[in-house]
Amino acid sequence: xxxxxxxxxxxMIVIGDEILSGRxxxxxxxxxxxxxxxxxxxxTEVRIVSDEQDAIIEAVNALRIRYTYVFxxxxxxxxxxxxxxxAIAKAFGVALPINEQARAMLEARWKQTGTEVNEARLRMxxxxxxxxxxxxxxxxxxxxxxxxxHVMAGVPSVFQAMLGNVMPTLRTGRKLMxxxxxxxxxxxxxxxxxxxxxxxxxxxxxxxxPRYDGKRFSTEIVIRGADExxxxxxxxxxxxxxxxxxxxxxxx
Amino acid sequence: xxxxxxxxxxxMIVIGDEILSGRxxxxxxxxxxxxxxxxxxxxTEVRIVSDEQDAIIEAVNALRIRYTYVFxxxxxxxxxxxxxxxAIAKAFGVALPINEQARAMLEARWKQTGTEVNEARLRMxxxxxxxxxxxxxxxxxxxxxxxxxHVMAGVPSVFQAMLGNVMPTLRTGRKLMxxxxxxxxxxxxxxxxxxxxxxxxxxxxxxxxPRYDGKRFSTEIVIRGADExxxxxxxxxxxxxxxxxxxxxxxx
Numbered sequence: 329x330x331x332x333x334x335x336x337x338x339x340m341i342v343i344g345d346e347i348l349s350g351r352x353x354x355x356x357x358x359x360x361x362x363x364x365x366x367x368x369x370x371x372t373e374v375r376i377v378s379d380e381q382d383a384i385i386e387a388v389n390a391l392r393i394r395y396t397y398v399f400x401x402x403x404x405x406x407x408x409x410x411x412x413x414x415a416i417a418k419a420f421g422v423a424l425p426i427n428e429q430a431r432a433m434l435e436a437r438w439k440q441t442g443t444e445v446n447e448a449r450l451r452m453x454x455x456x457x458x459x460x461x462x463x464x465x466x467x468x469x470x471x472x473x474x475x476x477x478h479v480m481a482g483v484p485s486v487f488q489a490m491l492g493n494v495m496p497t498l499r500t501g502r503k504l505m506x507x508x509x510x511x512x513x514x515x516x517x518x519x520x521x522x523x524x525x526x527x528x529x530x531x532x533x534x535x536x537x538p539r540y541d542g543k544r545f546s547t548e549i550v551i552r553g554a555d556e557x558x559x560x561x562x563x564x565x566x567x568x569x570x571x572x573x574x575x576x577x578x579x580x
Numbered sequence: 581x582x583x584x585x586x587x588x589x590x591x592m593i594v595i596g597d598e599i600l601s602g603r604x605x606x607x608x609x610x611x612x613x614x615x616x617x618x619x620x621x622x623x624t625e626v627r628i629v630s631d632e633q634d635a636i637i638e639a640v641n642a643l644r645i646r647y648t649y650v651f652x653x654x655x656x657x658x659x660x661x662x663x664x665x666x667a668i669a670k671a672f673g674v675a676l677p678i679n680e681q682a683r684a685m686l687e688a689r690w691k692q693t694g695t696e697v698n699e700a701r702l703r704m705x706x707x708x709x710x711x712x713x714x715x716x717x718x719x720x721x722x723x724x725x726x727x728x729x730h731v732m733a734g735v736p737s738v739f740q741a742m743l744g745n746v747m748p749t750l751r752t753g754r755k756l757m758x759x760x761x762x763x764x765x766x767x768x769x770x771x772x773x774x775x776x777x778x779x780x781x782x783x784x785x786x787x788x789x790p791r792y793d794g795k796r797f798s799t800e801i802v803i804r805g806a807d808e809x810x811x812x813x814x815x816x817x818x819x820x821x822x823x824x825x826x827x828x829x830x831x832x
Contacts, residue, residue, distance in 0.1 A: 345785075345787055347609075348613055348623045348624065348625075348626070349617050349804075350610055350613030350614035350615075350616075350617050350623075351758075351789070351802065353607075353610040354609065354610075355605075357599075357606065357628070358602055358605040358606075361599065361600055362602035363602075364602070365601050365602050371600045371601070371602075372600065372630055372635075373629055373635070374600070374626075374627065375625065375626065376625065376626035376627075377625055383624075383625070405767045405788070405790055406767045406771035407767050407770065407771045407774055407788040408774060408778050408786075408788075409778075409786070409787050409788055410788075443768065446768070446771070447771075447772055448768060448770075448771020448772040448775070449768040451771065452768075466792065467792070483790050483791065483792045485792050485794070486792060506601075506603075515657045515700070516658050516695065516698070516700060516701040518659065518700075519658035519659045519660070519698070519700020519701065519703065520700040523659065523660035523700070526660050534660075534661070535598060535631075535661050536657070536659040536662075537598050537603070537604065538735050540718065540735045540737050540738060542737070545719070545735075550598070550603065
């Protein structure tokens with residue numbers, strides 16, 4: 329647990345057959361990744377699981393003991409295939425009653441919009457016992473937080489509104505500086521010297537991200553670290569290395 | 581194992597700090613999802629893990645015993661942060677020697693392009709003992725298959741070229757039919773009747789996917805199943821249900 333004293337970590341669980349079938353292309357993972365990076369939270373693992381209760385329970389219980397925070401997206405709507413609240417309640421071993429605060433919020437909105445109250449809609453007021461609501465401005469249906477797990481909607485605009493409302497409640501971490509050096513050469517040219525630079529700068533993490541534009545490879549080199557001086561020193565070495573490379577025609 | 585006799589399943593592991601930091605937005609998951617759906621393979625779980633050996637080993641060993649196939653993307657390049665081959669060799673308990681076939685392929689390409697052979701580049705010829713190469717037309721650097729695990733590049737065009745070459749080697753599954761019914765109403769209106777239709781059509785799986793356009797919610801209802809008649813029958817019931825709904829002003 330020493331690690332958790334200094335780092336703030338997160339795991340994410342995306343719940344949805346529509347992502348696994350390819351029908352919907354996920355954008356919530358990228359949103360959480362950006363969100364965590366902005367807050368100095370280290371997003372360490374993401375799992376995408378199907379709309380099956382056991383799969384959700386297993387993922388939630390694996391990640392919630394491992395990371396400071398867990399964020400989930402998907403499966404909290406009013407239809408029969410929305411089973412996230414049930415699975416979370418089971419994962420925590422608590423009941424899933426109608427939450428009166430959630431019901432009041434939903435009924436106020438429904439009254440405003442002339443929406444019929446029905447059994448399906450009231451499913452969205454079922455909140456695990458002991459959870460706090462995560463409200464949002466887009467939809468009246470709340471998400472919820474139980475323990476360190478934040479359960480949010482799958483629709484991206486609703487998900488992001490909920491994430492914004494969760495933000496002030498989170499402990500933030502030491503934000504890493506990241507500096508990026510573009511390199512017109514493929515990784516094969518820089519692999520050796522870049523490894524040496526990494527060895528000489530143990531206080532930063534140097535990542536190398538290849539790109540291919542259909543004709544040639546290039547690389548983006550990213551230096552991350554908590555200390556500005558250390559990041560700048562490593563960056564200077566990386567830039568000097570890149571500048572010293574002979575121009576090349578094709579990288580393969 | 582009865583389930584595996586009739587279904588072909590897959591898990592995917594995306595290896596990359598750049599995805600978890602938000603710097604790169606993943607597109608390989610969507611490509612694998614579409615690929616599996618086309619082949620009747622049931623993509624059941626995806627994990628995104630960081631560039632840490634223990635994280636990769638844990639994910640590989642968890643998924644390879646669970647699913648017919650595992651696909652990985654990322655971390656097989658020539659730089660110090662490319663540790664996937666090392667992790668896979670450890671996960672399988674085998675050595676990671678220079679593979680002579682891989683070396684010959686790489687050297688042929690390097691000769692053609694006048695590329696210097698160096699230690700970093702030769703890292704890409706290190707292949708776990710007992711693995712088969714996954715060649716691709718974009719880059720000379722091969723991926724590899726060991727057991728049921730297919731280890732491929734992170735760069736999307738290279739990843740997709742490798743996936744295309746893996747395809748003929750895979751057992752395909754029973755391809756599901758999927759029919760989609762657009763519904764101009766939010767899920768709250770259809771939750772009750774849609775649940776009834778699901779109960780009346782146990783041989784299909786009915787999914788409901790909400791959308792929000794900034795003003796109102798709508799829903800895409802998807803009916804999946806192996807039997808065309810069953811899918812069509814459920815679809816007819818869904819269409820009749822949608823047609824019978826009163827027009828509504830706002831969904832909240």
